[in-house]
Amino acid sequence: MFPITHQQASSRLDMFLPLAGGAYAKKRNYDYGAHNHDNVSRLSAALRRRTILEQDVIKSVLGAHSYKGAEKYIQEVFWRTYWKGWLEMRPSLWADYCNQVKHGFKQTEQLSLAMTGQTGIEAFDSWHKELTETNYLHNHARMWFASIWIHTFGLPWQAGAALFMSHLLDGDPASNTLGWRWVAGLQTRGKAYGARADNIDQFTNGRFAPYGQLNEDVAAIPGPENPPAMSIREPRSANGNSALLLLTPEDCHPESLPLVQKPVAVAHMPSGLVKDRAQAVMDADNEAMKDALARASSYFNITSYGDISSQNWQKDIHNIMAECGADHIIMPFQPVGFWHDILSDTDLPISEILRPYDNLCWPHAKKGFFPFKEKIPHFISSL
Numbered sequence: 001m002f003p004i005t006h007q008q009a010s011s012r013l014d015m016f017l018p019l020a021g022g023a024y025a026k027k028r029n030y031d032y033g034a035h036n037h038d039n040v041s042r043l044s045a046a047l048r049r050r051t052i053l054e055q056d057v058i059k060s061v062l063g064a065h066s067y068k069g070a071e072k073y074i075q076e077v078f079w080r081t082y083w084k085g086w087l088e089m090r091p092s093l094w095a096d097y098c099n100q101v102k103h104g105f106k107q108t109e110q111l112s113l114a115m116t117g118q119t120g121i122e123a124f125d126s127w128h129k130e131l132t133e134t135n136y137l138h139n140h141a142r143m144w145f146a147s148i149w150i151h152t153f154g155l156p157w158q159a160g161a162a163l164f165m166s167h168l169l170d171g172d173p174a175s176n177t178l179g180w181r182w183v184a185g186l187q188t189r190g191k192a193y194g195a196r197a198d199n200i201d202q203f204t205n206g207r208f209a210p211y212g213q214l215n216e217d218v219a220a221i222p223g224p225e226n227p228p229a230m231s232i233r234e235p236r237s238a239n240g241n242s243a244l245l246l247l248t249p250e251d252c253h254p255e256s257l258p259l260v261q262k263p264v265a266v267a268h269m270p271s272g273l274v275k276d277r278a279q280a281v282m283d284a285d286n287e288a289m290k291d292a293l294a295r296a297s298s299y300f301n302i303t304s305y306g307d308i309s310s311q312n313w314q315k316d317i318h319n320i321m322a323e324c325g326a327d328h329i330i331m332p333f334q335p336v337g338f339w340h341d342i343l344s345d346t347d348l349p350i351s352e353i354l355r356p357y358d359n360l361c362w363p364h365a366k367k368g369f370f371p372f373k374e375k376i377p378h379f380i381s382s383l
């Protein structure tokens with residue numbers, strides 16, 4: 001259902017291409033329920049790990065449709081890029097979210113009912129079941145679920161965001177955190193998203209009709225102003241003659257990295273270092289990294305090392321470097337998120353490579369999506 005490897009994602013994209021134009025624009029907002037999401041591309045778990053690249057998806061879509069014809073789909077892919085850039089320039093919001101989750105939440109009956117999907121609101125409980133059983137929710141269902149969580153139940157958005165992060169196959173620090181903040185009314189100041197029963201009724205094709213059960217008169221929750229945009233941080237840099245290529249689930253497309261030297265070997269980080277996630281999400285990380293490892297090994301014709309342990313990962317990396325004769329590490333730029341946090345606590349000699357796509361697009365995410373969207377034709381022609 002939800003492709004992870006490069007091959008799976010490419011096949012799914014091929015199947016979806018005829019629908020990426022008018023059909024997507026017309027049908028994309030409909031949530032037909034678990035196992036019925038053919039009206040959307042279902043590429044998010046692969047895009048999140050970059051086993052398939054945003055720019056390659058856009059290129060294929062433009063091979064099958066005109067820009068105008070597929071504008072809606074292309075814009076959605078750029079939402080992902082926009083959120084990544086926006087958070088990259090405000091890393092403190094990610095740190096605040098992580099601190100809140102670490103310190104825990106006041107345990108109330110309402111929180112416990114929502115966490116276990118037993119609230120009595122059939123639509124909400126059904127989305128909870130879909131989330132925990134299939135590790136995916138349609139975009140509209142995510143919006144409704146988050147809105148009911150925050151504005152009907154009055155629960156902290158961070159607890160809901162953490163529930164999504166544990167279960168979503170595409171769980172992403174930028175799209176998820178900022179998606180929840182947007183529904184809460186923190187992202188676009190003062191503008192909260194309210195789930196309405198008639199909207200749910202219409203876009204679930206009548207599967208759910210929670211009339212009288214929702215707070216439809218929503219107000220933005222209080223919170224501080226968004227921090228001003230900082231510059232995007234400089235990639236880490238380390239000098240040396242021979243490099244170990246190190247992969248994380250942030251970027252599993254090593255063959256397209258603009259490298260100045262060929263690595264001598266490739267290894268990947270252990271997925272277990274990121275805690276509190278469903279087994280299916282950890283499995284997806286492992287599958288993506290194994291796939292990338294195999295592709296890198298064959299593309300560069302180098303040895304691959306796949307067994308770094310969660311307990312002794314730094315020692316294991318030093319051992320691998322000694323064994324393959326590497327004096328430094330090269331890796332794709334690690335954006336704001338778990339993997340950047342884990343790796344920034346180390347003194348490993350790391351050089352990061354920022355992709356031209358990110359370098360081009362991210363700095364334009366300083367303000368709202370509208371001015372960013374205006375730049376999309378420029379991004380496409382520059383790439």
Ligand SMILES: Cc1cc2nc3c(=O)[nH]c(=O)nc-3n(C[C@H](O)[C@H](O)[C@H](O)COP(=O)(O)OP(=O)(O)OC[C@H]3O[C@@H](n4cnc5c(N)ncnc54)[C@H](O)[C@@H]3O)c2cc1C
Pocket residue numbers: 028040041042043044045047048076077078079080081083137138139140142143146164168170171172173175176177179180183
């Ligand atoms: C509260 C909330 C939390 C979310 N959490 C995540 C998350 O953790 N990870 C994630 O990838 N997306 C997240 N989204 C965005 C969106 O719901 C998913 O990307 C989308 O549902 C994935 O399904 P698809 O691949 O079929 O999307 P399609 O409709 O086929 O869109 C194509 C691609 O565009 C990107 N995209 C589409 N819509 C959005 C959007 N609103 N924001 C950012 N990117 C988008 C995705 O990469 C997606 O794969 C969240 C949205 C909300 C409202």
